[in-house]
Amino acid sequence: SQTIHQWPATLVQPVGSPLSLECTVEGTSNPNLYWYRQAAGRGLQLLFYSVGIGQISSEVPQNLSASRPQDRQFILSSKKLLLSDSGFYLCAWSAQAVPNSPLHFGNGTRLTVT
């Protein structure tokens, strides 16, 4: 069966510090990968998605970037965090071979920028 791992679960970082959140998927090959941010009362916001190694699409301009160095690894980064980067970050995957397949989420990272 497929599993998705996301870490760390919680993170407190000062303004201006760098960020690296990692997500890995097991049990499937060539998945679509996604980074979402969830803010209270604002629902799920798609940040980045990837259909393959090195292929990243950005949905919104922001202080964050994403990379996919391996087929089942997705990384969310920032060089300098802003207070507004605080939130709940979720990684997700879907089966690329199945059109309109549902997303499966990790358990998220709660980021607090102080």
Next chain:
Amino acid sequence: QKEVEQDPGPLSVPEGAIVSLNCTYSNSAFQYFMWYRQYSRKGPELLMYTYSSGNKEDGRFTAQVDKSSKYISLFIRDSQPSDSATYLCAFSTQKLVFGQGTRLTINP
């Protein structure tokens, strides 16, 4: 008009009650319909996935889709305290669109 409308609640019901959660949508191109359950401080978990009008049942959960009215519902029978969570509807065509989520509490 928003693409997806979902009552944010909160909704509080006694244990054993039948719960009805609803979403409306405006995009006729949506072909696939999903419900996710999200416990506090966890990621959303896929509950139901369907692409046709009508009902789909899975244990105590029933997903209902009415494409003509652009309306989907999730029914929970014999609700349990463990059903307390936020429920998100989601719609798919070429991309996935989520509702805002309804926070549900089942009181013992």
